[in-house]
Amino acid sequence: MTLRALFILLGLGLFASPSHAGAVQVDVLTASGQPLSDAVVSLQGEGGAGAPPAATEAIMDQRDRQFDPRVLAVRTGTLVRFPNSDDIRHHVYSFSPAKRFELRLYHGTTAEPVRFDQAGKVALGCNIHDGMLGFIYVLNAQWFGVSGAEGQVTLTGIPAGDYQLQVQHPRLPEPLEQRVTVSSGGFQQQVVLEGLLPAPGQEEPESELERLFDR
């Protein structure tokens, strides 16, 4: 697998007024120019100061036999809860090196929360619903966000300075990293992701075994 990360910077905007703190807006697009959701965008300041305190807890819900949200980004050490909003049991597991765990068949909010204390990408599955696929990105970065349907991530309160911009996506084999300088007036950038893998998991129909069982 070759990594051809291409940066295309469209209009580097350092011409905003040098304010103390500003907003960073990143638009993530596919190679064909379509907005891409579920992209994780993070900023890591080189000075390493002034980061807002991140939430210590997060929720990865399961709704309609899907993880909700599909992609969750958390700070290292965050405790994630896995409530089950479906009226069926799920068996959530992960064999990812960043966090290996297993929540045996459960209902509602009975599952113990899981602390993600190691940065990395954690792929989530359900042992009895092969179509369920979710991701938790565990980050050390100071600022991060997940793109919505418009493919936009807006980070606020970013002091001016030089930053490491990182973009990750389940379909992107390797994270995209970039040095950026944020002025006081903020920062706006479009990121085009090339070399995306075909959409995994959730687009596939149910497996044949699943079909047999559901019958």
Next chain:
Amino acid sequence: MIRTSYLFKVLLLLLGLVLLVELASYSATRLVVRETITDNARRELERGGQVFAELIEARAEQLSLSAQVLTDDFGFKEAVALADAPTLRSALNNHAARINADIALVADQSGQLVASTQPLSEQSWSYLATHIGVGESRTQHRSLMINGRPYQFVMSAVRAPLPVGVAGLGFEIDNRLTENLKRLTGLEVSFISLQQEQGPQYLSGTLAPSQREALLSRLSASVPEPETVVVTEQNMTLLLPVSQQPTPLAAVLQVPMEQVLAPFSRLNGQLLWVALGFSVLAALLAVLLARGVTRPVSALANVARRIASGYYDTPVAVHSRDELGELAEGFTKMQTAIAEREQKILYQAQHDQMTGLINRTQLFPEIESAIERALWSEGSFALVVLDLDNFSRVNDALSPEMGDRVLAEVGRRLEAGVSPDDRVARLGSDEFAILLWQVDREEALARAEALVAQFRQDIQLDDLQLSMDLNLGVVLYPEDGDQPESLLRRANLALNQGRQDRRRVTLYQEGWDERHLRRLALFGEFKQALAESQLSVFYQPKLWLDGSGKVGAEALVRWKHPSMGMINPEEFVSVAESTGQIGLLTRWVLREAVTQAAQWSAQGHLSVNLSALDLLDDDLPGYVQSLLTEKELPAKRLCLEITESAIMREAEKSLNNLERLRALGVSLSIDDFGTGYSSLSQLKKLPVEELKIDKSFILKLDQNEDDQLIVRSTIELGHTLGLQVTAEGVESAAIEKKLLEWGCDRVQGFYYSKPLPLPEFLAWLAGNAERLEKKA
């Protein structure tokens, strides 16, 4: 013989036909059935091929499912995710054992073999990895070779939940599988690798070793077109490719022809039996049919035989409505028709058409049966033959048609005059016969007279009244004969005798028949007698009473028969007359007498008798003339004597010939004068110069006064007419005296001499001359 052969022919024909048809239909059915069965088998094989393909497909899917079950197992996923080789190996072993897989393996996402239940060389793995496509997210299956054995192989990705590797399961295509397939499809199943370099190899299958060899050798010769049924003598074969890459693998499906044709050979046997059965049935039918034809035919033949032997009442026992029935009906009609016709012909053969009486032919059986009846009942009967005295005159005077009517009427009257037991027959022309049953002599005569009396009444035809006179000859059984022929002949003799004697009814007298037969015998021998000189001429001297001493002689023929002795001249002359031989006799006598008279010493007269029939012979005068010339006898010395009755018949012709004889210079004499009925006018016309008074008047002349009267007046009459008168039968001097007294001219009789043979007569002549000299 003919019947049998006809039956045989029909049988042969029908049987041959049936056998031909049976053979043809048997062969055709056989062909069609064989083809149909083969076609069916071919289709079955094709269907078997489809079933086989589906079975293989189903098995592959089942194997895929097995693989997926494995890869969906959470523990297995965990093991793969952790890349824990020993755990994986044990899990693979466990799972392979559970689903009877022959090989199981796991590789990671990068294509590195992590674990396998069987040791796999690097080469084998890379071959597998290349052809099964590691990294594919979907489950795949394929048939391929692993370590030289064929496998069905499936590979399924392991997700946890992202793909972390692949798990593969291999199932060897072994004899267990092929046996199962054979059980399901009913076909012989073989898996063959078709690698170019090594040639075809038998991998597994249900064939026996020898058949495997045969199959391989055939395949190495040429690989048949796939998915096409090939039929050979032993097998029907279908080749299905199982995989092309990397090693060409094929399944060969076969069904032995023996098995294909098993129902056919059963059916074949049944067909043969059916054909045989039909042949036998047809033979029976043929026999029935042929007998149906020949039986009525032989019945008809029997009837025909009976018809041939004269039975016309045989019922024809054929009642069918076909042509034979028509023929039988024809036979029945024919019998009736033949019977009727025969009856008619028989009637015509036995009856006279004109009178309806039985005819001469039928009379004989009637007489025979009468004889038989008489024999049994010791009875008697009379046979009467009759004719009509004057029928020919009636016939000539009127017409033959009238004659026929007369005969018919006569027949009716005769039949009316007899009793029911009697028979009346028409013998021919105007001759009839009557058989009078149970009569004796007197009664027969009375009945005959009654018949004559019956005809005294004239026959009335239209305006004509005809008088018919009957002459009857009567014979009696058993006195006058005991055979039909003799009875009839004797009745006829009696009739003839009666006619001659001018009697109406004549009873047969004993001896007549013998006389008649003697005449018949004489007739037969007369010519021979002439040739053999049994005949001779005698001379009876004839004397002149005028004192001139002239003499003559009457030539009289004598027949000395070698066995019968002397035969009465009257008898054989009448035979000669009645048989047309009189001309011969007359000429013979003339020639003898003239020849001898020419040599007599005295110039005496020679008298020769002529028959009445001689007068009708126009050649006689010429014969006499040439004879006289030849013998140089003066005509005046010859005198020809004729009887009165001779001239009565065909008077004109006779007269003419007499004139011609007279013209020759021959003198003529009337013989036996006084017995006939000649009239004086006739006598006057005759060119005769002598009368000879019949000896019946002379023999007792000296005692009978009537005779004296007749003789005297006859002499006077003769002299009146200018004729010389001769008396015959002079036997005494007293008679001579009387005759001299009355002036009779010439005499002849035993008083002078009996008829003498020539030598004696010549002696007499000499003696007479002496006497004359003495007188003188």
